[in-house]
Amino acid sequence: MNFDLVDRAKNYLLDKIGAGPNVAIIMGSGLSAVDEILAGPHRIHYMSIPHFPLPKVPGHRGQVVFGRVGKLQVVVFEGRVHSYEGNTMAEVTFCTRVIGRLGAKSLILTNASGAINPDFARGHLMLITDHINLLGANPLTGPNEDRWGPRFVDQTEVYDLGLREKLKGAGQYCGIHLCEGVYAAMAGPTYETPAEVRFLRTIGADAVGMSTVPEAIVARHMGVRVAGLSMLANVAAGISGKPIDHSEVLDVATEITAELGMLLQRFLETYEA
DSSP, rough: OOOOHHHHHHHHHHHHHHSSOOOEEEEEETTOOGGGSEEEEEEEEEGGGGTTOOSTTTTOOOOOEEEEEETEEEEEEEOOOOGGOOHHHHHHHHHHHHHHHHSEEEEEEEEEEEEEEETOOOOEEEEEEEEESSSSOOOOOOOOOOTTSSSSSTTTTTTHHHHHHHHHHHHHHOOOOEEEEEEEOOOOOOOOOHHHHHHHHHOSSSSSSSHHHHHHHHHHHOOEEEEEEHHHHHTTTTSSSSSSOOOHHHHHHHHHHHHHHHHHHHHHHHHOO
């Protein structure tokens, strides 16, 4: 990925924001109204940002919103691009690179996923404890940009324990149950077969989706703390006995957005920069 292209996008946003954010959030499918927790929000469409990839999947607005929660400067990216759309890993993680260059200390990644763990139900929020990368690609493949981070990145604790504890505390305060589990990333765009779901459960996955992992890897490469939240939008194939449709994902996202907004607002109110 070109360092200069990322910095052009970063400089454009800094000119609009005025100061780098303390916390950045990337929203997944249908999860957009969370920006309502921000005071004095200002919106910019992705197409206005130099070199910024544009999402084409329904449920991804493609805009960045920045504002404040208490004393915190927060930036929310509503929508992401995926590799199954034909994007390179550099394009998939361009937003995360920009976030790192903006100086954000923490990144909250959200997504819509399918529940594999039989104890998890549709409509629950899962706090990601770890991931399994089955995308067939790693965003750090190729020449390393030393100005971003080291060649070899430790993955012992991709999802920061301190951020996870703060999110759990926020959930308890708001009366929101957070289950915890391992997220598996598959390439998509097809949903998984029942045999693949059985395989994923066997290797330790609790939920499955088509995003998040490349962004988490890149954020850690740049020294940004990461937390991940999966909205369990459906029960994975072969468990419920029903076919899966993207409209179902968007419907559940709409239902759970208010809950996610409350959770994130409490988290940000108690966040220590």
